[in-house]
Amino acid sequence: MIKRDFTRRGLLKTGSVAAAGLALPTIFTSRASAFTNEPKGSTVTFGFNVPQSGPYADEGADELKAFQLAVKHINGEGDGGMLSTFSSKVLDGTGLLGKKVAFVTGDTQTKTDAARASAKSMIEKDNVLMISGGSSSGVAVAVQSLCQEAGIIFMAGLTHSNDTTGKDKKRNGFRHFFDAYMSGAALGPVLASMYGKDRKFYMLTADYTWGWTQAASMKSFMEKEGWQMVTDVRTPLAATDFSSYLAPVISSGADVLILNHYGGNMVNSLTQAVQFGMKDKQVNGKTFEIVVPLISELMAKGAGKNIAGIPGSSNWNWKLQDAGTKAFVQSYGKEYGVPPSQAAQTCYVQTLLYADAVTRAKSFNPCSVVEALEGYKFDGLGNGPTLYRAADHQCFKDVLVVTGNEKPENEYDLLNVAQITPVEKVMYEPDNEFFKGGDLGQCNPGA
Numbered sequence: 001m002i003k004r005d006f007t008r009r010g011l012l013k014t015g016s017v018a019a020a021g022l023a024l025p026t027i028f029t030s031r032a033s034a035f036t037n038e039p040k041g042s043t044v045t046f047g048f049n050v051p052q053s054g055p056y057a058d059e060g061a062d063e064l065k066a067f068q069l070a071v072k073h074i075n076g077e078g079d080g081g082m083l084s085t086f087s088s089k090v091l092d093g094t095g096l097l098g099k100k101v102a103f104v105t106g107d108t109q110t111k112t113d114a115a116r117a118s119a120k121s122m123i124e125k126d127n128v129l130m131i132s133g134g135s136s137s138g139v140a141v142a143v144q145s146l147c148q149e150a151g152i153i154f155m156a157g158l159t160h161s162n163d164t165t166g167k168d169k170k171r172n173g174f175r176h177f178f179d180a181y182m183s184g185a186a187l188g189p190v191l192a193s194m195y196g197k198d199r200k201f202y203m204l205t206a207d208y209t210w211g212w213t214q215a216a217s218m219k220s221f222m223e224k225e226g227w228q229m230v231t232d233v234r235t236p237l238a239a240t241d242f243s244s245y246l247a248p249v250i251s252s253g254a255d256v257l258i259l260n261h262y263g264g265n266m267v268n269s270l271t272q273a274v275q276f277g278m279k280d281k282q283v284n285g286k287t288f289e290i291v292v293p294l295i296s297e298l299m300a301k302g303a304g305k306n307i308a309g310i311p312g313s314s315n316w317n318w319k320l321q322d323a324g325t326k327a328f329v330q331s332y333g334k335e336y337g338v339p340p341s342q343a344a345q346t347c348y349v350q351t352l353l354y355a356d357a358v359t360r361a362k363s364f365n366p367c368s369v370v371e372a373l374e375g376y377k378f379d380g381l382g383n384g385p386t387l388y389r390a391a392d393h394q395c396f397k398d399v400l401v402v403t404g405n406e407k408p409e410n411e412y413d414l415l416n417v418a419q420i421t422p423v424e425k426v427m428y429e430p431d432n433e434f435f436k437g438g439d440l441g442q443c444n445p446g447a
Contacts, residue, residue: 035365036151036446037127044096044364046071046103046351047122049133049143050157054110055237055264056135058298059343063133063157064105066344069335070351071101081331082352085324085380090359097358108134110237112142119143123150129364130155130354132347135263136237137161137210144173151446153366155350158343160262160294162213165394167437172366172444174373174393176353176386177346178426180214181434183293183313186399186421188221191311195256195289197226202254204245204269206261207234214260214293217434222258230254235261235269242269246276255283258291266292267302274306295402297341300414307404307414314400316342316382317417324382339412349381353388367443385423391430393440399426 037045048067051060072078076093083091095101104126106118115134122128123146131147132155134140140159147154148170156164156175160183165175201222205211215232223229230252235245246269249257257278261269273279273290281288292299295312303310318329318339328348332340340348357372358364374390383397401419408414428435 034445035367037123037129039099039127039129039364042099043102044099045126045128046101046354047106047119047126047128047131047133048103048347049106049108049115049118049122049131051110051135051139052105052107054108056110056158056262057264058302059135059158059263059296059341060108060133062298062341062344063135063347065336066332066340066348067103067132067351069332070348070355071103073331074101074352074355079331079334082324082328082348082381085327086352086356087379088356088360091352091356096355097362097364101355104128106133108136108139108143110136110139112138115139116142116146119146120150123147123152128152129366132350132354133157134159135343136208137164137213138208140164140175141168141209144168144170148172148441148444151366151444153354153369155354157347157350159210160214161210162217162434163209163438165392166213166435168209169392169438169440171370171393171440171442174350174353174388174395176350176395178313178315178397178399179394180210180217180293181428181432182399182426183214184217184221185426185428186313186401186419187218187291187293187311188225190401190419191222191291192225192227194311196286199227199256199286200230200254200284201227201256201258201291202230202249202252203232203258203260204242205232205234206237206265208237210262211260213434215258218258218260218293220434227256235265237265239265240268242272243276245269246273246278249273249278250276250281253284255286256289256291258293260293262294262296263299264302266295266299270303270310271306295404295415296343297339297412297414298343300404301411303404308406310404311418312402314342314402314415316345317400317402317415318345318412319415319417320382322382322384324380328382345382349383352381353378365445367445370443389430391440392435396423396427398423
C-alpha cells in the first residue's frame with residue numbers, strides 16, 4: 001500500500017470559508033431565507049440532472065441508477081452498499097438530520113442550455129438543496145455556475161475537463177471524478193513503454209471544453225515522451241459519421257491515432273477507424289495504434305470487439321478488489337442485475353460525500369457543507385485514500401490505466417486494469433499551467 005502524504009503541495013485546507021454569499025439573482029429571491037431552499041418539512045430534495053438523451057445517454061442512465069441507489073442507502077433501504085466501508089461512520093441509514101431524502105430528475109440532453117433550464121427548474125420549483133449529474137464537462141461547467149449563483153451545492157458527476165476545477169471552478173462546486181491532466185500523466189509513460197518513444201500521433205478531438213483540455217494534456221505528456229504531433233482536428237459533439245475526419249489520417253504519416261472522444265462519439269469513431277483498417281496498418285515501419293484517453297465500460301460495450309487491445313484511462317473499475325468496490329458492485333448488481341460503470345460509481349460516491357458532509361456539519365447550509373468538504377480525507381469508497389483539496393475542490397486519488405480485453409470471459413469482462421498509477425504521479429500544484437485562471441470565490445448560501 002502506497003502511503004499518501006496529503007500535507008504536501010498545499011493540499012490541506014488553508015482557511016475557513018467566508019459565510020457571506022454573492023448577490024442572489026432575482027429569479028431566486030422570492031424565497032428569501034437563511035439559505036436557498038432551507039428545508040422546512042420532513043424531507044430534503046436532491047436534484048439529479050443527467051443526460052437521458054444525446055450522445056452520452058448510456059452514461060446518464062447508469063448515473064441515475066446509482067443516484068437512486070445512494071438515496072435508498074442514505075434512507076436505510078437496501079443493504080447499505082458503501083456505507084459499511086466508508087471511513088466516515090456518521091451516516092446511519094436514517095436519512096439526513098432527521099429528514100428523509102427525496103429526489104427529482106432532469107434531462108440535460110448533453111446540451112448546456114437544456115441542462116441549465118432543468119437545474120433552474122429543480123431549484124425554483126422542487127426546492128432542491130444539491131444538484132449532481134451530467135456526463136459532459138460543458139454541461140458541468142454551466143450547471144456549476146448556475147448553482148454558485150443560486151446558493152446550491154453542485155456535486156459534479158462525470159466531468160473530465162481540466163476547466164471544471166481549473167479556470168471555471170466555483171466555491172459551491174466539487175468534483176470526485178479525475179481530470180484530463182491526470183489521464184495524460186498516467187498514460188504518457190505507459191504508452192511510451194508499450195509503443196516506443198519515436199511515434200507520430202494524429203488526434204481527433206470533441207470540440208468543447210473536455211476535448212480541448214484532453215487534447216492539450218495528451219499533447220504535453222506525449223511530447224515529453226518523445227512523440228510528435230502531426231495535427232489535432234476538432235469534431236462536432238453531435239457528429240455520428242467520422243469517415244471524413246478519418247480518411248486524412250491514413251496519408252498523414254501518423255502511426256498513432258488518439259481519439260479524444262467519449263460516449264457514443266467514441267463508439268462511432270473507433271468502430272469506423274477499425275473499419276478503415278487502421279488496426280492492421282503498418283506505418284513508418286511500425287504497427288499503427290489507436291489510443292482512447294478516457295474509456296468507460298459502457299463505451300467498451302458499445303464498441304464490442306473493436307475495443308480489444310485499445311489503451312486508455314479510467315476513474316474506477318468494477319473488478320477492483322478493495323472492500324468499497326466489492327460492496328458497491330454487490331449492491332448495484334443485486335439492484336440492477338449488471339455491474340456498475342465508472343459513471344455510476346462517481347455519482348454514487350458524490351451523493352454519499354454530500355450526505356456525509358451535511359451530517360458532519362450538522363447543517364444543510366451550503367457554506368457549512370463547503371467547509372466540511374474542503375481538505376476532507378476519506379477512504380473506503382472504491383478509489384483508495386482520497387483528498388478533496390481545498391484549493392480547487394478536486395479529488396486526488398489513484399488513476400487506472402486500462403486496455404480493452406482481448407479475450408473477455410463474459411459480456412461484462414471488457415476492460416483489464418493494466419496499471420494503477422499512484423496519486424503522487426498524477427498530482428499537480430493548484431497553479432499548474434493547465435489550471436491557471438479562475439477563482440473559487442466565496443461560498444454563496446443564497447441569502
